Amino acid sequence: MSEQEMARTDPAPGAGGDSAPADTAAGIEARSPWTLAARRLLHDKVAMVCLVVIGLIVLLAVFAPLVADLTGHPPNQQYRKTGLSPAGLPVAPSGEFWLGTDSLGRDILVRIAYGARISLLVGVIATAITVAIGVVVGLAAGFLGGWVDTVLARLIDIILSVPFLLVAIALVSIIGGGLFNTVLVIGAFSWASVARIVRGQVLSLREREFVEASRSLAAGNARIMFVDILPNVLAQVIVYTTLLIPVVIVVQATLSFLGLGLPPPTADWGGMLSESQKYYTTSWWFVLFPGLALLVTTLAFNLFGDGVRDAFDPRTDRMMAAKGGD
Amino acid sequence: MVRFLIRRTLLGVFVMWLITMAVFALFFVTPNNVARTMAGRQASPQVIEQIRERLGLDQPVWKQYLDFLGVTGDGGLLQGNLGFDYYYSRPVSEMITEALPITISLAVGAAVIWMLLGVSNGVLSAVFPRSFVDRALTGFALFFYSMPTFLLGLLLLYFLYFQLTLAGFRWFPPGGYVPLGDDPWGWFVHMILPWVTLALVLAATYTRLTRASMLDVLGEDYIRTARSKGIGERRVVLTHGLRSALTPVVTQFGIDLGQLVGGVVVTETVFSLPGLGKTAIDAIVRQDLPVILGIVVFASAAVVVANILVDVAYAVLDPRVRLH
Numbered sequence: 001m002s003e004q005e006m007a008r009t010d011p012a013p014g015a016g017g018d019s020a021p022a023d024t025a026a027g028i029e030a031r032s033p034w035t036l037a038a039r040r041l042l043h044d045k046v047a048m049v050c051l052v053v054i055g056l057i058v059l060l061a062v063f064a065p066l067v068a069d070l071t072g073h074p075p076n077q078q079y080r081k082t083g084l085s086p087a088g089l090p091v092a093p094s095g096e097f098w099l100g101t102d103s104l105g106r107d108i109l110v111r112i113a114y115g116a117r118i119s120l121l122v123g124v125i126a127t128a129i130t131v132a133i134g135v136v137v138g139l140a141a142g143f144l145g146g147w148v149d150t151v152l153a154r155l156i157d158i159i160l161s162v163p164f165l166l167v168a169i170a171l172v173s174i175i176g177g178g179l180f181n182t183v184l185v186i187g188a189f190s191w192a193s194v195a196r197i198v199r200g201q202v203l204s205l206r207e208r209e210f211v212e213a214s215r216s217l218a219a220g221n222a223r224i225m226f227v228d229i230l231p232n233v234l235a236q237v238i239v240y241t242t243l244l245i246p247v248v249i250v251v252q253a254t255l256s257f258l259g260l261g262l263p264p265p266t267a268d269w270g271g272m273l274s275e276s277q278k279y280y281t282t283s284w285w286f287v288l289f290p291g292l293a294l295l296v297t298t299l300a301f302n303l304f305g306d307g308v309r310d311a312f313d314p315r316t317d318r319m320m321a322a323k324g325g326d
Numbered sequence: 327m328v329r330f331l332i333r334r335t336l337l338g339v340f341v342m343w344l345i346t347m348a349v350f351a352l353f354f355v356t357p358n359n360v361a362r363t364m365a366g367r368q369a370s371p372q373v374i375e376q377i378r379e380r381l382g383l384d385q386p387v388w389k390q391y392l393d394f395l396g397v398t399g400d401g402g403l404l405q406g407n408l409g410f411d412y413y414y415s416r417p418v419s420e421m422i423t424e425a426l427p428i429t430i431s432l433a434v435g436a437a438v439i440w441m442l443l444g445v446s447n448g449v450l451s452a453v454f455p456r457s458f459v460d461r462a463l464t465g466f467a468l469f470f471y472s473m474p475t476f477l478l479g480l481l482l483l484y485f486l487y488f489q490l491t492l493a494g495f496r497w498f499p500p501g502g503y504v505p506l507g508d509d510p511w512g513w514f515v516h517m518i519l520p521w522v523t524l525a526l527v528l529a530a531t532y533t534r535l536t537r538a539s540m541l542d543v544l545g546e547d548y549i550r551t552a553r554s555k556g557i558g559e560r561r562v563v564l565t566h567g568l569r570s571a572l573t574p575v576v577t578q579f580g581i582d583l584g585q586l587v588g589g590v591v592v593t594e595t596v597f598s599l600p601g602l603g604k605t606a607i608d609a610i611v612r613q614d615l616p617v618i619l620g621i622v623v624f625a626s627a628a629v630v631v632a633n634i635l636v637d638v639a640y641a642v643l644d645p646r647v648r649l650h
Contacts, residue, residue, distance in 0.1 A: 157341055158341055162626055163626060163629070165591050166588050250474045254476060280483065287480055287481075294477060295473055299468070302472045
């Protein structure tokens with residue numbers, strides 16, 4: 001695919017050589033690296049299927065109240081008569097409860113739809129915070145150099161040496177596991193890897209001629225950093241961002257699974273799986289469906305991120321970013 | 327080399343010192359009500375105050391920190407003393423020594439599996455790039471990479487413990503730990519599912535690394551030379567290629583092992599293994615700050631040491647790398 005693209009972008013020397021230069025110019029479409037990347041991505045079937053899946057999950061999250069209306073079951077309503085067996089166990093999928101019920105007789109389908117809201121919200125917001133901090137710190141450290149770099153690089157080292165999951169769990173247990181705190185803790189400890197990547201790139205970019213040119217036109221540090229250098233690291237940042245979202249979703253689900261998620265009646269996937277742990281021997285649907293929702297979401301984001309990486313740099317190997325923790 | 331080691335060790339000590347400060351600040355400055363929790367609901371303010379005094383929580387934070395370090399007080403981190411657990415007054419260092427073999431059992435066993443799986447899949451993918459085998463192995467890796475550890479653990483428990491036991495095959499226990507010294511077979515059987523869980527999740531990174539690095543190496547001139555000398559393909563790939571392709575893999579391996587010391591929280595929780603991660607989680611639930619702090623400091627030290635070792639290994643494996 002990439003070779004075809006290159007053939008199309010490179011105007012072959014002989015082609016159209018007889019026509020007037022103006023005609024040739026009109027026939028050649030200027031394509032920025034961004035357009036090229038977008039085209040490659042559009043041709044990537046796996047990535048496009050994943051994008052559709054992500055879109056469907058977003059729709060499920062946005063229209064969660066509609067799912068509740070459709071089934072007639074609000075997310076936190078406990079159906080103790082119809083939703084629990086005489087022995088008090090969850091009931092299997094049926095016409096009434098399409099994906100079965102949980103240990104309190106609540107509709108699993110509706111709770112999965114509401115849970116998607118939490119996963120996506122945390123995934124996107126925490127990733128955005130992480131990337132914003134990481135980019136600014138990386139730019140500052142790499143471009144300004146000197147003592148700023150020494151301090152920031154040391155800070156990056158420290159954050160990367162801290163056992164992230166352990167500290168995140170400890171902090172959430174102390175400050176409480178609300179949505180805001182979860183996002184805060186994830187953001188506070190994940191930016192270092194972004195900063196390290198950006199810093200490495202900026203270190204080589206700042207020696208380039210366009211930076212010198214910009215400086216000779218009296219551009220200040222801030223302008224050079226954000227207007228001249230930032231666009232050059234953006235491709236890498238975008239790739240990293242798409243691959244970070246599923247990691248963050250898993251961290252949030254893990255915190256919930258360990259009992260440090262959102263306060264009880266709120267539906268979220270990690271919390272549902274945590275509850276289902278005690279029932280996996282009797283009620284497979286209680287584990288399977290929330291687990292499947294989580295897996296499909298992370299898999300779709302990972303495959304899509306992989307496609308984005310491929311689109312920006314067709315030479316790279318198709319796989320994902322290194323994963324931290326366990 | 328010696329100068330490098332001294333410099334890196336000093337830097338590591340400095341980083342560790344900063345980490346202790348940061349972690350201490352995070353945990354001790356944020357409001358905690360451990361004294362209230364320990365005193366119970368009916369306790370009078372006097373009792374709570376007594377407990378705070380006993381735990382040293384009535385001291386200013388800087389004093390508590392210096393005590394923790396061992397600069398003041400009767401022995402601290404500098405003397406190899408990590409303090410005492412709030413509830414039973416057990417030395418934290420003793421709790422760590424007890425839990426560590428379990429975590430190491432888990433990490434090392436899993437490492438063997440993920441290295442075998444990751445590296446062999448990576449080599450296969452690189453030898454047949456863009457083939458069906460490559461795509462299948464990549465898909466396999468990505469599938470498990472996307473799987474949250476606790477979900478994979480639950481699924482393995484469901485199929486390999488519960489369903490197998492129902493079918494009459496009592497091959498795997500539902501969790502727990504048997505010390506290697508007491509019953510080697512029991513230890514092995516109890517560790518299989520945790521090993522597989524951890525290994526499958528981590529193997530993906532190694533498949534990718536090996537594949538990329540192997541593809542680079544196989545394009546080198548000396549590989550062509552080896553082939554043109556008439557050396558068999560198997561030997562070219564495994565002896566000439568793999569040897570130098572493994573350098574980045576070894577680096578990642580060191581970093582991962584270092585992180586696993588404090589990072590196998592989830593696997594240990596799902597399979598009820600009383601290792602460092604589980605001990606930390608239990609301490610977190612009880613708000614037992616000295617234990618949390620001790621384990622975090624210990625785990626960070628493991629990462630710092632692993633990073634130094636990786637740098638040294640890098641230079642040993644690849645003579646082109648010079649240590650400054």
